[in-house]
Amino acid sequence: MCATRPEVPADRQGIAVLDAEEIRRALTRIAHEILERTHGGAGIVLLGIPTRGVPLARRLAARIGDFEGLAVPCGSLDVTMHRDDLRLRPARALGRTELPAQGVDGKTVVLVDDVLYSGRTVRAALDALTDLGRPRAVQLAVLVDRGHRELPIRADYVGKNLPTSQREVVRVLLAEVDGADAVLIGGDGRRR
């Protein structure tokens, strides 16, 4: 990886493993892969998992729109109420669930998240999706796959495979939320 990453704010700890340019390229590749795998993107719906999956889904939708000239329905899917670790922590604020007007019935839903780790968030997302309708198929796109799965779940589209230790912390920063794009890895001893 390159040495200087001037766009990463100095107060964000960790080593940058992807910079803005690399994130852009990874998303472009994923957008092409989605088009390829779904035969031109007919009937797809992109659903981002809050917080950072939502801007990622929007970016992917915009790219697919640019490449193929089609308007890709895009929304968000909050999984908080379906998590399996709710009782381990104080109740947390909910994110937004917003489905495109067409809904998800009979569509190919591509779930979008920033980091794939234990797989528990995706499990919760699959449950949440079941209550919203019956998609024809569900796929998963993530910017970073850091390994250490605890459930039989895998991603269909991966921006970067990032082998990590469980003690390390992977943070994805996105311009829409954090003011700049970067993927950082740091070791502060806690599980993310």
Add this chain to the structure above:
Amino acid sequence: MKRHLISAADLSRADALLVLDTAEELAGLADRPIKKLPTLRGRTVVNLFFEDSTRTRISFEAAAKRLSADVINFSAKGSSVAKGESLKDTALTLEAMGADAVVIRHGASGAAHRLAGWVRGSVVNAGDGTHEHPTQALLDAFTIRRRLHGGTRGAGLDGVRVTIVGDVLHSRVARSNVLLLSALGAEVTLAAPPTLLPLAVESWPCSVRYDLDGELPKSDVVMMLRVQTERMTAAYFPSVREYSRRYGLDAARMARLPGHAIVMHPGPMNRGVEIAAEVADSARSTVVEQVANGVTIRMAVLYLLLGGTGFPEVAR
């Protein structure tokens, strides 16, 4: 947020906004094919109702069920209370049954507070005597925010002028609303005859007027209170007709409100006394919306009290 919800004063501005924002996210559930979330699976919510209630009890029951909690309904009629069992013994029975939350409606002010000392679960006050009814205040704040601000998340009610009219003395809804709405930044005015204002009302965070007509053109929200004849032990006004003339909201008075103003009523309404039928059924009236929002707000409260371990520290 604290462990119990006894008084609207238990909620800081940040807590109240957390409840409203959570409710805003949950509001979409009513439009979905499956109106249920698995969040409180295996938790037990007891509805302990010592006073008659339609909307509050049904609303709490629907809220708990939509979150997959088990609901036990208890009403004083037909229970051991009729044989003289005390509130404490009833509470200990519920405790033995493992209630994670107790929703209590009681005719005595302070009953919810007493109960909170006897049970391990969370206590939610669904109206205690003439004291408080915090979830009603939350749903009213939610309704106001949706109507006037389009439900913008994180927004308070700063500068919104709310006039609460009528039987403030016997109204738990008024007290909770004054506390909550003022914490959210609203300017609250009480308009009532002097006989229907409680002692020490001047210490409440609101202003007090005896004349309703002067307040109408300045109000964004008019909240009509029910004249609670069942709690009245003396003659507070000469006749119902005279009360209605001076403090009832009829079409002529409604016409003096600003164009965007809304009319609220916590229900049940005495049509023709504090509110005319044509007002209650007008487009400005939020009475039906308030009921729908009640389920949403109570889901948010139950989720925040029971959804995690410990109680949410507001980090905003």
